[in-house]
Amino acid sequence: MTQVESPKLGRKRDHSRDPEILDAALEVLAECGYDGMTVEMVAARAKAGKATLYRRWASKNELVIDAVACMKRADLEHLPDTGTLRGDLVGLIKPRTIEEAEKKLQIMAGLSSMLSKSPELAQAIEQAIIRPRAEANKTLLLRAIERGEISSDCDLETLSLITPAMTAYRVLVLQKPVDRPFLLSIIDGVLLPAVGIRMADSFERTPAG
Structure with missing residues (x-):
């Protein structure tokens, strides 16, 4: 009887640096715009390997969408309440x-x-x-x-x-x-x-x- 080998599990992706990378993407976007921005520039700003970014985001467009979506939102629970x-x-x-x-x-x-x-x-x-x-x-x-x-x-x-x-x-x-x-x-x-x-x-x- 042929023994079926169990599939090898790949290394679990580490998402702990995602916030730093997304912040770096926003900084580069603000400075260079979408057309001037590259994944390499974001990787350098975040002090991360380019391969790390491409494992997490398949394209620059995906990285940008994630970065924009994760931008800080207004805190609607702590708005001013002065009476007027x-x-x-x-x-x-x-x-x-x-x-x-x-x-x-x-x-x-x-x-x-x-x-x-x-x-x-x-x-x-x-x-x-x-x-x-x-x-x-x-x-x-x-x-x-x-x-x-x-x-x-x-x-x-x-x-x-x-x-x-x-x-x-x-x-x-x-x-x-x-x-x-x-x-x-x-x-x-x-x-x-x-x-x-x-x-x-x-x-x-x-x-x-």
Whole structure:
């Protein structure tokens, strides 16, 4: 009777370095864009072997999609709660938050050449870059409705996208930095008037931010 040999099991893949590699991929993307980025550059930045990356990701496109999908999301459980819509929106403006948003938009700019060619990449960008900020804004707008501060007839979906859309336009098209004065101008000049809050009323009720 012929003895059947048991199949040899390959070495288990080590995924412990995945976060470092994905962070390195995002850094290279922000600096070089998709077209200028290579797997070799990511491997060098992460101090990993090129073969290690190719065992985990079969192509640059797969690596990029994973890297974008793993980007830090907005923490919707710890949003500002000041008692006013303006106070909450201003409370979102923090130096680190602005820095992270700019980096995400630089990554998005670097991927612009691939968006029409890769629906998966476009979806990953929407979920990682645009949607989290829109969801944070929507949560704050819903609170304002519950407080009776703004009308329940407000178009929350459109309003929640104002800040992300204008920020993306400023970085991607105008190639200007996003700073606190710019974000305040959107809040006070666009978003609050759009929901029917007068500036005088807003400043009277909003804690200093």
